[in-house]
Amino acid sequence: MNLVRYLMESRGPVNALRRLPTIARRFGLSPQRMERALQEFAGIARGHGCKPTLAVTAVLLERYPDVFRRLDGAAELAVHGYVHTDYSLLDDAAQSEHMERALSAFRSLEISPLGFRCPYLRWNDDSVHVAARYGLVYGSNRALAWDAIGPDDVGQQAWDAYEKGLRLYSAGEAAGRLSLPSRINGLIDIPASLPDDEAMVDRLGLESADRAVAVWTRMLDMVYERGEAMTLILHHERVAMLGRALEAVLQRARAQDPPVWAASLGEVAAWWSDRLNWRLHLERDGDGVYRVSGPDADAAAAIVRGVETDPPGRPWYGDYRLLPARGFTVRSPAAPVIVVEGGSPPALAEFLREEGFVVAESGSEGLRVGPCATFGEDDKRPLLDTIERSGAPLVRLWRWPNGARCALSVTGDVDAMTLVDFLRRPLEV
Ligand SMILES: [Zn+2]
Numbered sequence: 001m002n003l004v005r006y007l008m009e010s011r012g013p014v015n016a017l018r019r020l021p022t023i024a025r026r027f028g029l030s031p032q033r034m035e036r037a038l039q040e041f042a043g044i045a046r047g048h049g050c051k052p053t054l055a056v057t058a059v060l061l062e063r064y065p066d067v068f069r070r071l072d073g074a075a076e077l078a079v080h081g082y083v084h085t086d087y088s089l090l091d092d093a094a095q096s097e098h099m100e101r102a103l104s105a106f107r108s109l110e111i112s113p114l115g116f117r118c119p120y121l122r123w124n125d126d127s128v129h130v131a132a133r134y135g136l137v138y139g140s141n142r143a144l145a146w147d148a149i150g151p152d153d154v155g156q157q158a159w160d161a162y163e164k165g166l167r168l169y170s171a172g173e174a175a176g177r178l179s180l181p182s183r184i185n186g187l188i189d190i191p192a193s194l195p196d197d198e199a200m201v202d203r204l205g206l207e208s209a210d211r212a213v214a215v216w217t218r219m220l221d222m223v224y225e226r227g228e229a230m231t232l233i234l235h236h237e238r239v240a241m242l243g244r245a246l247e248a249v250l251q252r253a254r255a256q257d258p259p260v261w262a263a264s265l266g267e268v269a270a271w272w273s274d275r276l277n278w279r280l281h282l283e284r285d286g287d288g289v290y291r292v293s294g295p296d297a298d299a300a301a302a303i304v305r306g307v308e309t310d311p312p313g314r315p316w317y318g319d320y321r322l323l324p325a326r327g328f329t330v331r332s333p334a335a336p337v338i339v340v341e342g343g344s345p346p347a348l349a350e351f352l353r354e355e356g357f358v359v360a361e362s363g364s365e366g367l368r369v370g371p372c373a374t375f376g377e378d379d380k381r382p383l384l385d386t387i388e389r390s391g392a393p394l395v396r397l398w399r400w401p402n403g404a405r406c407a408l409s410v411t412g413d414v415d416a417m418t419l420v421d422f423l424r425r426p427l428e429v
Contacts, residue, residue, distance in 0.1 A: 019202070024419050026237045031417040035067045037236040038414065042074040044243055045410045048250035050262035054236075055080035055117040055140075056414040058102035059428065064417055065109055072111050076264040079106070079116040079136070083428035084415050088122040095130045103134060114266040117141055117413060121169040121192060128185045138188040138269035140231055140411065143171035144179050145194040148218040154204045161203040166194065178380050179228040180399070181272040188269040190409065193219060196233035197242050212245035217252050220408065224256060227317075227399060229268065229407040236412055246410065253408050258317050261404035268407055271299075271400075280325065280397045282358045288333050292358075292395055294325035299401035301325055302356075306393030307332035322403045336393040337366035344370035351380060356397030357387075367392040 027034060038054065045052040054071070055078040061068050068077065081087060082102040087095055106113050115138035116131050123141045131139055145166050151159035171194055181190045200206045200215060216232060223230040234246055253260035263271070278295040280302060285291045294302055302325040303316055309330050313323035330336060340349045342362040348370060349359045360366050367390055369383065387394070400407055416422035 023422055026240075027416060027419040027422055029418055029420070031064050031067055034236055034417045035064075035070075037239040038067070038071055038412075039074065040243060041234065041236050041239045041246070041412060042071065044239075044247050045250065045262075046074065048247075048254055048262065050250060050408070050410055051076055051264040051267070053078055053115075053140075053265040053409060053411040054414050055115075055411065057084045057119070057416075057425075058082045058105040060414060060417055060421065061105040061109055061111075063421070067417065068111070069109055072109065076114070076266050077106070077111055078113050078140075078265065079103070079131075080413050080415065081116075081119045084119045084425040085429050086120055086122045087118045087127050088124045090124075090126070092126040092130060095126050096133070099130050099134050115139055115269060117192070117411070119413070119415065121171075125185070128187050128189075132186040136187065137273070138181075138190055138265055139184075140190045140192050140265055140409075142189055142191045143169045143194050144174040144177055144191045145171045146174045146219045146222060148215045148222065149195065149204065149206075154206070158203065158205045162195065162199055165199050165203050169194070174222070176378060176381055178384075179223060179226070179230065181229060181268060183273070183276060188272050190229065190231055190265055190268055190272075192231045192233055192411075193223075194233075197235055197238040198233075201238060201241065207241070209242055209244040212242050213248040216245055216249045220249055220252055220260070223408070224260065224406045227406050229409070231265070231409045231411055234410070234412050236414060237416075249408070250410070256405065258322075258403050258405040261400050261402070261407045263407060263409060265409050265411060268409055275300075275399065276354060278325075278356075278397060279353055280356060280358050280395060282330075282335075282337060282395065284335075285329070288331055290330040290332070290336070290395075291327070292330055293327045294397055296326055298324075301398045301401070301403045302328070302395060303398045304330065304336070304393075304395045306391070307336050307395065316403060317405055322398075325397055330395060332393045334393050335360065335364065335366045336395045337364070338387065338394075339364050339366040339368050341368060341370035344372050345375045348372065348375040348379075348383075351375070351383075355384070356399065358395060367394070 052075045054075045057080045082098040117140045121143050280294045283291045302323045303320040305319045307330045313321040316322035337358040337360040339360045352359050
């Protein structure tokens, strides 16, 4: 059942057979070639001060314990299923059994994974409940597709194959969503960014590293402009082909000022779970003077625009200035807060607070938003765009540590170490 579904939903049995020689060349019969690729992957990321996250199908830890013992430390290891199956088809009991076996494989190498990514990015609510119950703290399963490439770049046939892949992954469109971590059922969820290497090479037909460089750097530029998070996925079997593209993205990230925070998924999850609890408070301290106080954490940063502050802070991004979030004084004729009009759902104000704004009661002075009858995922981006465009004076607790503009995580899914592993995958349920 799993095999049939896999073949039908991925690229069809004929296509799968046609790809066999390419796959044989990629993997090899012993794990040496793929271990070199994993180490090279980790080396490129570490060379740019970034700890990569590799989600490993746990049965591979049982097959090649030494490979992963050597890799642990160079990369953060996460769970990519016990076997490479479609977990969206399994219920809570079955997924618990798989998680139990997966974690025991990790434990026997004295590795404690913090998070998981499901094979094929396919998951259900039970996947999240099970992961939280077994003590994991993050997942990276929701996928967002970025407009870094279009049908005109690759031709209609390749584009159709890509869109089929996006449906398989239930990917949302990054253009209308926020590519940010969120807390879902007790777990920090960090969205994966598409296209990944597999989509670029096998679906979009981009065989050259140069074209991959163009797509991924365009994605990084969009994420940077929006101040969000990018989770790049590169499978180790394509490091030989696209390692240069990974290098180019990391180089571009390092050249930015304000900086890009290159971090593992575990580091992003730890930061975000603290960050979600932090708020900025604003107290009036005379005419047009406000005292701002925030979290007592060195890395926490506040951004301001259209106001004078003491201390003055330093120029940051666009018209914003950067200050330590712990405390400062603001001088502004207009209150640098957002007022949610009465009758709006509580989710609206809650979202703005999580986004670091100071939210005031209806009737106060400040930038007015709402009223609206409903507020959901699709309303978040337009709301932030409206606030941004308003030009109103604002203070805000920023999303990322130490004044970084955005976050970048470099990740890979380790599904197979040899051709035999690859061929066995669809048979393992
Ligand atoms: Zn996989």
